Amino acid sequence: MTRARKALIDLSSTSYYHLIARCVRRAFLCGEDKYTGKNFDHRRTWLVERMKLLSSVFAIDIAAYAIMSNHYHLVVKVNRQQALSWSDNEVIARWYKLYKGSPVIDRQLNGDTLSEAELLLVSELVERWRSRLYDIGWFMKNLNEFIAKEANKEDGCTGKYWEGRYKSQALLDEAALLNCMTYVDLNPIRAKMANNLEDSDFTSIQERIRHFKNSKSNAKKSNLNEAKCQAKQPKSLKPFGTRESENTLPFSLIDYLELVDWTGRHVHPKKKGYIPKNMPNILVSLSIEEATWLDRIQSFGSHYGNFAGSQTALRAHAAKNDMNWYKGVG
Structure with a gap:
């Protein structure tokens, strides 16, 4: 049964959400349309530029994104307190x-x-x-309406472009956030559209890696402290940091890059490269078992419904909303 949007977006429980929007029928967001021979890759640029513009206006940060051929994924953080502090x-x-x-x-x-x-x-x-300005619905409305108008104008048609309303998943704990971000960043790898992270076009992981490499290169050229340059991250994305900081993601950038690379080598068996024997430190610190982690990455989209998290978090949130059960428990 479809739930009311107000029951899915609960900022008192979590400020992190996974958002998905899909094109209707065979409408193409981007990529190569085998039926018409047209290429729509330029629409990926529309989407990335628009979502970053909206993030700079709304009190909503982008933690991860992946733009696929007929749908896209976003992981966002809603900064309600920031909006309340604005003059x-x-x-x-x-x-x-x-x-x-x-x-x-x-x-x-x-x-x-x-x-x-x-x-x-x-x-x-x-x-x-x-x-x-801190409402996910208004953020997505502005994003999707803009893309739909531009695509319909280019196609010379009118009518519905998106497949119903967007889908949202509340990420109830750190493990769910980390799991979902990795799942999103590995979408091109899992879909066999790319063989490595740097070739995963129009993803946040590609943007982060390129920015990280440029920072290292600039540090060597200018003889600056390399650690300071490496700490610089894309301004348009939610930065990685520590659990203690409210303004960053609760993980370090290096740990996250290592985790996504390690996970990608497992979910893409044809990918060449060395697979470390030991689990990444970030999984150890969160007490997540290797088999459980890899299974969640492969089945994140089907394992959870509108809420993602540990069984404890899911049960607690279900009870809070007078529900007996949420998908993902048991």
Whole structure:
């Protein structure tokens, strides 16, 4: 049974979500269409550029992404407290980057004197916009509508482009977050569209690796402290850091890169390269067994429903929402 969106997005339980949107019928998001011979790879650029623009406007960070031929994956973090801390002027400035706004606020910005009723209306509008600027639904609406309009314009047609509403999964604990990010970053590997991480086009892991390598190269050329350069990460993506920091992902960048590479060598048997005998440190620190980890990567999409996490986390969240059971338990 389809659940109401408000029951799926619960910021009091988690700020991390896995989002998926798929094109309707045989509509192509990108890639080579074998039926028409057309190539739509340029639409991947549309999507990446648009989602990064929206992330810079909304209080929503991008932790991972993968753009496939007829669907895409996003792992995001909602920063509700950040949005609540914005001044009214900042909320207005951000909203106006995407929408026309309101005549009464235009008058206020022009320095006109407003009545008490008009000032109350301005306050109500600002708070409405503030709540929308950390709302996943509004983020996805803006992203998908923009891509649909551009694709339909290019195809010379009208009508539905996306297959219903987007799918969301709440990531209830660190293990689920790590599992989902790795699953997303390895999508091209699992689909046999690429043989290594650096060739996994339009993924966050490719972007992170390229940025990491450029940082190392720049450190050598300028004789800077290499550790400081390596610490620099793509500004448009949620950075890796430590569990203690609220503004970073709770893992180190090096540990994550090693984990995804190690996992990719297991889920893609034809891939050449050395497979380390020991599990990556990040799995050891989270007490995740090797077999369990690899099974979750292979079956993440089917193992969980709208919520992902340990059995304890799933049971607790189910009880909180007066549910007896969530997919993934047992």
